[in-house]
Amino acid sequence: MSEISLLPATLEFLQRPHGQFIDGNPCTGSGNTIAVINPATEAVIASVSTASTDQINAAVNAAHQCFTSVWADFNPYARGLILNRLADLIEAHGEELAQLETLESGKNIVLSRIFAVQQSALCLRYFAGWTTKISGETLPCNFPSMQGEQYSAYTRREPVGVVAAIVPWNFSVMIACWKLAAALACGCTVVLKPSEFTPLALLRLMELAREAGLPAGALNLVNGAGEVGKALIEHPLVNKVSFTGSVASGEKVNVAAASRMIRCTLELGGKNTAALLKDADINRAVGGLLQTGYIHQGQVCAAPERVLVHRSRIDELTDKLGAALTAAPMGSPLDERMPFGPLSNRPHFDKVRHYLDIASRESRILCGGQSLDRPGYYITPAMVQARHIEETLMQEETFGPVISFMAYDDEEELLGLINHSPYGLGTSLWTNNLAAAMRMIPKVESGTVWVNMHTMVDPSVPFGGVKKSGLGREFGSAAIEEYTELKSVFLCY
The missing domain is CATH 3.40.605.10 (Aldehyde Dehydrogenase; Chain A, domain 1)
Structure with a gap:
């Protein structure tokens, strides 16, 4: 170190x-x-x-x-x-x-x-x-x-x-x-x-x-x-x-x-969604999720906490992202080479651990979610496989290094899943199909919609949310x- x-x-x-x-x-x-x-x-x-x-x-x-x-x-x-x-x-x-x-x-x-x-x-x-x-x-x-x-x-x-x-x-x-x-x-x-x-x-x-x-x-x-x-x-x-x-x-x-x-x-804040359409560039999405979903250990109000992926692509995405997460080091935030560090305080550490306990019962933890046996509030970045949109980690904000993944079958179902949330801060659409993105943008209940990116804000562009x-x-x-x-x-x- x-x-x-x-x-x-x-x-x-x-x-x-x-x-x-x-x-x-x-x-x-x-x-x-x-x-x-x-x-x-x-x-x-x-x-x-x-x-x-x-x-x-x-x-x-x-x-x-x-x-x-x-x-x-x-x-x-x-x-x-x-x-x-x-x-x-x-x-x-x-x-x-x-x-x-x-x-x-x-x-x-x-x-x-x-x-x-x-x-x-x-x-x-x-x-x-x-x-x-x-x-x-x-x-x-x-x-x-x-x-x-x-x-x-x-x-x-x-x-x-x-x-x-x-x-x-x-x-x-x-x-x-x-x-x-x-x-x-x-x-x-x-x-x-x-x-x-x-x-x-x-x-x-x-x-x-x-x-x-x-x-x-x-x-x-x-x-x-x-x-x-x-x-x-x-x-x-x-x-x-x-x-x-x-x-x-x-x-x-x-x-x-x-x-x-x-x-x-x-x-x-919110339970922000990254929605990957069938044609999404998976490698680009993996890089984007690493940069925006786990940055600062997921303690970002606009970070994607749930990822909806076309059923034909979900295994490809979770396999590649899981490999990248497993290979990434975790350590002191004063070490410039460390992409992952501690959560910010003890009460929040306990809150994230609570949500991981729920995930272990309701969902399936694909990787990560372990506390490190060392001083500091360290939890390894986690991926969770969700089975239903009503699961706790698909509805409640964890504000931590935990992303839930769920498959969908068609565009109409995808829109329903995106909007099935009490929150509406940010949503990203990952696709090369401009027509599909333009069809969906007006129907997404969200203060911000990104296309092939997530979380980025600019002082010239209004930022805020709808619903809760x-x-x-x-x-x-x-x-x-x-x-x-x-x-x-x-x-x-």
Whole structure:
């Protein structure tokens, strides 16, 4: 095993006291502390104090004060410059951020460099370009003139105000940047709550945001478990919540936001399907499933968790994929050569083990699914043969290195199987038959449909789900609409 060496800056950061970031400054506080665990070794690498009620109020008040006195009226071009400077700083300190994210999440260091650094910077630069392009429209009026007067109307897009952004543990920096980039570009201010499992890289991001020139109070961070997120959503000065996480938590967030009649964006994951038509290129599909179904141990909201394959091709697919999985090594996420590493935390490890136990009773485990006898939360990538669409692992999200495979016979049956799910985040169709793909796309109940690819997202293309996979959209012009209110103005002259 050959692990990379940790930077002195990474080691120094781990030794600091950690807590919140409020009104432009770090602060610890006297509340309880959370131990941050390295999932590859189960060692405690840092501790973080949880936010007190006073600190939560201080963070929201700072965001509100900055919104009303500074940021909402900030020069749009200057907003974009700050977001671009933050992107520059993320790239300049990229290895430090990537190491922190790997240490706390178990993500392979190469993936951390791609997602925490490259994709985060890309998202910030994309929304930096939006700051000067948020506009309304001029509209004709149809009122009759009574005494020669004339009428005109136009619309304005105005920032919604303070945003509570609640971020999961799987891609903490990248998903935080999805939310804060769009919100800040629109003139909103943000209070960010990381997962209690992965607070460190985001605390470092807060320091970089201050260095980039973001005004004090525009971006704040409070740490803690679910009760901290609940307090944010219920705070009277919070005008919108953007949440990424589980369906169970998202339903509670939705109810709390609805009770206050505030905006709510939910991205809740799903039981995503990869559908291989009869003519699919199996070798291409094997490579695609390795890259998208098992990346970060399957802890990706859009990852394919169930694969529907034409009955004539299913053995070919499972044989080739099983051979590739068996040959792939598993080890430390700080080893650049290791494609597979640990799950991100103990509760999630236990959850995946629970689903594998169910699979052993209801289905047939073709390969993998073993826990390694070593420190860390390691489970080997698993393939499950399903017999029926109602099996647990064909309906419930495992969010782990487990893909279920099931055969079908014709296109009509395939569409029914794809849509037989409480979720609707992403679906991929693997085929060289463009006509078949174009026929199916409108009938697939999914927020995103990929063809001959899976999981890929782009900041210019809206991303989100239907059914229990969520409400609203990240990215693109749709995100601008999520963080702005539309005001209509009438003029008589």
